[in-house]
Amino acid sequence: MLMGVSLGPGDAELLTVKGKRVIEESDQVIVPGRLAERIVRRFRDDVRVVEVPMGRADEVIENLSGELAERCVNEDIAFCVLGDVAFFSTFQDLVKAVKRKNPDVVVEMIPGVPSFTAVFSRLGMFVDGSMRVRSALGEEEKFEVILKATEPLEMADDLKNRGFSVVQVERMYMEGEFVGEPEEKASYFTMVVGWR
């Protein structure tokens, strides 16, 4: 299995319990840089650093994915990144390349604390309104997440009219988790997620 582990924004104590366990139990842990290495070394000594420098990223990912496409069939390898693994992370490129070479490799993503939520705790601020997260590199806006989506179908229709694909996610990581087609009514612990 290939696991993408979120390390959080920089303080090793902001790693999740699950992330720590995966780091401790994996056959090998790989990090893409020294900042990530410093965090992982709090939990195990043998950390492999594979730098992914701009300009040479394609070549590094190509080589590493070839190796992992074979090894992750029988071994559990953890690739650890700063922040949350789902957001603008090197792991995305790695997974795409590994899957191209071996679609049978099982991939799991361990969520963590992303920089753009942690920053509000650092500033002592509360987010009590809608919020936009964007990249300075000007990538197009491709995702929208609606919280408190107790009427998912109505929210979904609005998103669909704006060209999004949509899913309802209810009680995520909890008992009774539901991920599927938006329904008319849902509990308070529901999000509608759109992407295009």
Ligand SMILES: C[S@@+](CC[C@H](N)C(=O)[O-])C[C@H]1O[C@@H](n2cnc3c(N)ncnc32)[C@H](O)[C@@H]1O
């Ligand atoms: C390629 S993105 C990766 C985001 C990361 N996966 C996350 O969930 O936070 C890198 C950007 O995240 C922001 N970032 C990440 N960690 C940060 C930190 N500890 N302090 C300030 N900004 C941070 C910076 O804007 C940086 O350019």
